[in-house]
Amino acid sequence: MFARIPPSALLGLVLTALFLITAVFAPLLAPYGKTEIVGAVWEPMTSEHWLGTDNLGRDLLSRMIYGARTTIFIATMATVLSFTLGSILGFTAAVVGGWIDQLLSRFVDLLMSIPTLIFALVVLSVLPSTVLTLVVVMGVLDATRVYRLSRAVAVDINVMDYVEAARLRGEGQIWVIFREILPNALSPLVAELGLRFIFMVLFVSALSFLGLGIQPPEADWGGMVKENKDGIVFGIPAALIPAAAIAALAISVNLVADWILNRTTSLKGGRGA
């Protein structure tokens, strides 16, 4: 089944796994507390503080590890929300059709016509800044993209003879959606899942960088770039480390998503000769 994993995908898998392990076991791995002040401001890298200290004299490595936890957790929750919401609504719109489809699709068009970041900024500055609001806002905004994709995929599958056969048998909409359409729509959706997750990581980082995401003293990568950005003019690399981590996570998940996409398309008879 797993014939051979190409090196790029292997690299992606290993890195993604490392990030995930770090996120899950953060309290065990971090040498210091996330808000504990352990030294002077912006100390260089030493054997005691591998990545140095940040703008308040906290251990940067420990903040990176806790930051991985926050960033990945929020991105995961928002992705799960956007996929559940987007795909169920998208499938329903495709299968039921008619005015439900029109209503949902035009509403999604409306949401998509507003730039996501600006929309999120407005909503988040009005609502109380909790993790829940953040996840809900990000999830709902991103669900529009998932809706578009899953509706398009489901419309294609919906006209297949096997779906018609299920309807002629008298199956209900729930069976049609979950048993006939969903299994066949999974491969494009799984590939999209990786990409959406990366967007979520970037999104939450951007919001935190702008001060509307995770609130200090909680650690998260976007917020850490913001906290340490003033050091750059003094030649202090503390801001670049969380930035690099964001990039590394994005790339490694992308490599995995790419590989999954290739593998699932070859299941359907190869990627063309």
Added chain:
Amino acid sequence: MPEDSSLLEIRDLRIEATVYPPGEAPHDITIVDGVSLKLKKGKVLGLIGESGAGKSTIGLASMAYGRGGVRITGGEVVLNGRDVLKAGKQGLRSLRGKEVRYVAQSAAAAFNPAHRLMDQVVEAAVVHGVANRAEAERRAKNLFRKLSLPDPDNIGKRYPHQVSGGQLQRVMTVMALCSEPDLIIFDEPTTALDVTTQIDVLAAIKDAIRDTGVAALYITHDLAVVAQVSDEIMVLRHGKLVEWGRTQQIIKEPRKEYTNQLVSVHEIEHREKEPSGQPVLSVKNVTAAYGGGPIDVLKDVSVDIHPGQTLAVVGESGSGKSTLARAITGLLPPKQGSVEFAGRMLPGRLAERTRDDLRELQMIYQMADVAMNPRQTVGTIIGRPLEFYFGIRGKERDQRVDELLEKIEMGHGFKDRYPAELSGGQKQRVCIARALAAKPSLIICDEVTSALDPLVANGILRLLLELQAEEDVAYLFITHDLATVKSIADSIAVMYQGSVVRYGSKSKVLTPPFDDYTDLLLSSVPEMEIGWLEKAISSRRMESAGN
């Protein structure tokens, strides 16, 4: 016979390709295995065999072309005295489109919809310097006339979508003839056409070959068609030569068992049953249109189907056959008229029918691969109706699935397979089992054998007849193939432009006097007999003269 009279000679041709089956390591397969052939100038050689026999691959290899992923790994292809496999890029350019041309199966897909027909017809002749533009156009117009295309002087100004499928296929033949090639490869040129159109195209191709003296490779899976046009026939199977001989010998005295099977493919013993008692399904004066539109796709259609019998609905594409099935199943509620099942009215809309109504009417589709969910196993596909209609689960269900698999002559081993792991015939059998699982009174078979090879289709038809005898199920058999109708129907409805033009028991429908359309349909079915084409055409001319 002097040596140079041989135009094309293929010696020991070997063609391989790499396949990527799901769940297995990629490996090489041999598509053509040591085939040799010889074709003299002005002669026609028919290549025949089921899908996967390597017919098209050989055809394309004679112009040194391999479709994506295909490699010519051995042998020689000598055309006009030179080995085309060693011709190189420049050599091939001067060869293709000039000395050898190709007529594809689907003209509709082969023409560029953005250019006028004439531009495409003369292109190769002009590019290769065979003629200048004016000369090539003059020649094309002559050929249009010869192939009896309407308005030969102006048809070239039309775009591909402005002519019919049969006309487009003839235009493609003109395109091939225009550069006066030595060899034309016809790759299933009439397979996608209706039977009444096929005869015209066939006659046109035959005349053109005779008048221009071009040699041809004629590729098809229909022995009756190839018998009309070729001098010799070569039977292929799994990339190997089975038999090669003169047309007369192949169809009258085949030497190999496989050829014999191909020749006798339509001979199914079936005795027509008398209609008995109350019909299981009556369609009464049904008129239907799509999307509430003004065009009635079905016009006042009335037919009866009797228990345990087969009603065949025949007609060309667009005659409303499949729409009739949609109206019966409730997918397209009729505008007027009613569908009665065992004496009671069925609601027009699918959503209003009871589960038992749905169970009694099952359907089998033309394309078995899209009629089954690719992510469900055979066991799930057949087992679902058992669960859904009868609430049978667990062990009992598995047992019923095994019984059904046995009924369709497939073993238990298939239960855990996915549709992609089945052959075309097996897929259709699984669809039959799924329909039978519901214990229906009527199964609607929509072109169930059209996508299959003749021998496989034959097996499916035999199976359907056996199952009918065992289960006493009625069939509504939709088809465009009259040979199929003759072998399995008890009664026949001939449809034309949405109306039933002739309806009755098989013997009655197939006995003269015929109405015009039925006559046309019946006389268009190719028969396995040399000279049938000429006879059919001349009798048609006489009739039109008589009118």
